[in-house]
Amino acid sequence: MAFRERIEKNTGNIFRSSEEGKYFPVVSRYTAGVAGQKFLEEIKENEKIFGTRCSKCEITFVPAKLYCERCFARMEKEHWVDVGTRGTLYSYTVAYEEKDGSPKETPSIIGAIKLGDGLLFHWIKESSADDLEIGMEVDAVFKPKGERRGSLVDIDYFKPKK
Amino acid sequence: MGKRVAIVGIGYSTFRTTSQDVNYREMIFDAAFKCYEDAGVKHPREIDAFVATSEDFMEGVSIADEYVPDQLGAATRPVESITGDGIQGLAAALMQVQTGQLNLVAASSFSKASNVIDYYNVVSYACDPTYIRPLKEHPYFIAGLEMMKYLHGTGTTKEQCAKVAVKNKENALDNPNAAYGSLVSVEDVLNSPMRFDPLGLLDTCGDIDGAIVLLLASEEKARELNKEPIWINGIGWGTDTPNLDSRINFGAEAQYAKLAGQKAYKMAGIKSPKNEIDFAEVDDTFTYKELQHLEALDICAPGDAGKLLEQGAFSSKGTFPVNVSGGSLGMGYSHEANGTQKVMEIVLQLRGEAGKRQLDGVKTGLAFAWRGIPTATGAAVILSKDK
Numbered sequence: 228m229a230f231r232e233r234i235e236k237n238t239g240n241i242f243r244s245s246e247e248g249k250y251f252p253v254v255s256r257y258t259a260g261v262a263g264q265k266f267l268e269e270i271k272e273n274e275k276i277f278g279t280r281c282s283k284c285e286i287t288f289v290p291a292k293l294y295c296e297r298c299f300a301r302m303e304k305e306h307w308v309d310v311g312t313r314g315t316l317y318s319y320t321v322a323y324e325e326k327d328g329s330p331k332e333t334p335s336i337i338g339a340i341k342l343g344d345g346l347l348f349h350w351i352k353e354s355s356a357d358d359l360e361i362g363m364e365v366d367a368v369f370k371p372k373g374e375r376r377g378s379l380v381d382i383d384y385f386k387p388k389k
Numbered sequence: 390m391g392k393r394v395a396i397v398g399i400g401y402s403t404f405r406t407t408s409q410d411v412n413y414r415e416m417i418f419d420a421a422f423k424c425y426e427d428a429g430v431k432h433p434r435e436i437d438a439f440v441a442t443s444e445d446f447m448e449g450v451s452i453a454d455e456y457v458p459d460q461l462g463a464a465t466r467p468v469e470s471i472t473g474d475g476i477q478g479l480a481a482a483l484m485q486v487q488t489g490q491l492n493l494v495a496a497s498s499f500s501k502a503s504n505v506i507d508y509y510n511v512v513s514y515a516c517d518p519t520y521i522r523p524l525k526e527h528p529y530f531i532a533g534l535e536m537m538k539y540l541h542g543t544g545t546t547k548e549q550c551a552k553v554a555v556k557n558k559e560n561a562l563d564n565p566n567a568a569y570g571s572l573v574s575v576e577d578v579l580n581s582p583m584r585f586d587p588l589g590l591l592d593t594c595g596d597i598d599g600a601i602v603l604l605l606a607s608e609e610k611a612r613e614l615n616k617e618p619i620w621i622n623g624i625g626w627g628t629d630t631p632n633l634d635s636r637i638n639f640g641a642e643a644q645y646a647k648l649a650g651q652k653a654y655k656m657a658g659i660k661s662p663k664n665e666i667d668f669a670e671v672d673d674t675f676t677y678k679e680l681q682h683l684e685a686l687d688i689c690a691p692g693d694a695g696k697l698l699e700q701g702a703f704s705s706k707g708t709f710p711v712n713v714s715g716g717s718l719g720m721g722y723s724h725e726a727n728g729t730q731k732v733m734e735i736v737l738q739l740r741g742e743a744g745k746r747q748l749d750g751v752k753t754g755l756a757f758a759w760r761g762i763p764t765a766t767g768a769a770v771i772l773s774k775d776k
């Protein structure tokens with residue numbers, strides 16, 4: 228009991244990271260970049276998933292990148308490839324915890340979906356985890372056009388091919 | 390091969406799951422004081438330079454490198470900060486000595502995890518803002534995906550992974566510096582609450598607070614000091630791309646461990662790691678990671694680590710003891726000090742100061758650390774004593 232009292236007594240003396248409360252008072256802006264902008268716009272406007280292909284390395288990067296990580300080549304317009312909206316399940320997991328570690332009311336299935344030679348990380352729905360298998364085909368389900376904001380989550384989720 | 394460099398001093402604070410009474414700089418001071426005393430260095434003025442490993446978000450201040458000097462006795466002295474694992478800091482210190490300009494360099498690392506109230510936000514903030522963070526999921530889902538892929542690709546079983554936790558937590562019972570020693574069964578691990586399937590609660594580590602300071606010396610200086618020199622024969626580190634989508638065989642293998650191991654082996658002139666190294670402390674941040682790392686470090690073939698573990702090869706009485714300290718599963722995860730915690734065990738074992746868990750006749754050891762989710766960075770070091 229004494230141990231607990233001691234912890235509680237001292238916990239009150241912890242200084243929070245800002246005077247306003249517990250939040251770090253800095254907000255960042257993120258730039259999707261030249262390749263990221265087009266990649267996200269194609270999802271938002273056209274329900275298409277694009278990669279960029281390095282012909283030298285024979286790798287199709289998904290999400291699309293401006294430069295090849297392997298050979299350092301710049302990938303221009305002619306390198307853009309529509310990889311379709313059907314991928315294969317590279318791996319999957321069931322998340323039982325919320326971001327803060329608290330238990331989820333409904334566990335979510337998260338997949339690594341292979342498109343081109345890259346991966347998208349996204350939810351798998353319309354299936355139980357027991358019915359999933361590495362290597363199976365999954366299709367992207369897009370949000371209705373009016374709800375798309377130019378983000379990864381303009382894709383609502385992936386579901387096993389019917 | 391550059392000039393020979395040895396670890397001539399080691400000091401560490403007590404390792405505890407919480408430490409409300411001391412702040413992290415006091416913990417480092419404690420470790421530094423013991424380290425210098427251990428080496429027989431009377432005052433930090435005798436030390437030429439200082440290297441600290443730290444990470445802003447774990448310290449709760451930005452530009453944290455400004456907060457390095459005083460606790461090491463290094464105010465007004467040459468100081469360098471490394472944002473990385475402690476073994477990367479050790480590498481920086483080693484290179485300073487190898488310049489031939491400096492004879493004694495101290496390297497510090499620490500964990501004050503109990504002060505990091507929203508650690509999940511620190512890890513989440515390390516994830517790609519465009520392609521990972523929009524999911525608003527706990528970033529350990531990445532470990533769940535990796536483990537699933539690793540099991541599927543190698544045929545390793547969840548039971549074999551569970552046996553890593555059983556072994557390491559039992560080893561920790563013989564280590565007074567370990568906070569998570571316990572006797573658990575394979576069933577206990579398999580039945581522990583599922584976190585990110587197939588990764589359960591007992592496949593993951595608890596946090597630990599503690600600080601470790603090492604003192605490095607040139608060969609000439611090492612011969613003058615108190616302790617038997619523990620030589621740094623090889624060191625290496627490697628980073629795959631930060632992009633989860635384009636890593637080489639994401640999850641199935643640990644490319645960063647291969648890179649780090651190969652570099653360290655080359656520098657140490659090691660051709661057959663499992664025959665030329667006696668024991669290892671290998672990152673076990675998650676149970677599957679110990680097995681995956683042993684394979685990547687060429688201690689065994691891909692897919693064989695689980696089987697060898699079951700045969701007892703990696704037990705403290707086995708042919709190649711792994712994490713006799715208890716590892717991170719048994720000692721607790723010490724964040725930036727992860728690698729140094731492993732180096733500490735190798736040094737204690739080689740000196741014959743490992744108490745109840747002392748291994749017989751060990752001469753060469755390997756320490757390997759991974760920088761954790763979501764990184765693809767690893768660092769390896771080979772230590773030995775004079776034959």
Ligand SMILES: [Zn+2]
Pocket residue numbers: 281282283284285295296297298299300
């Ligand atoms: Zn290329």
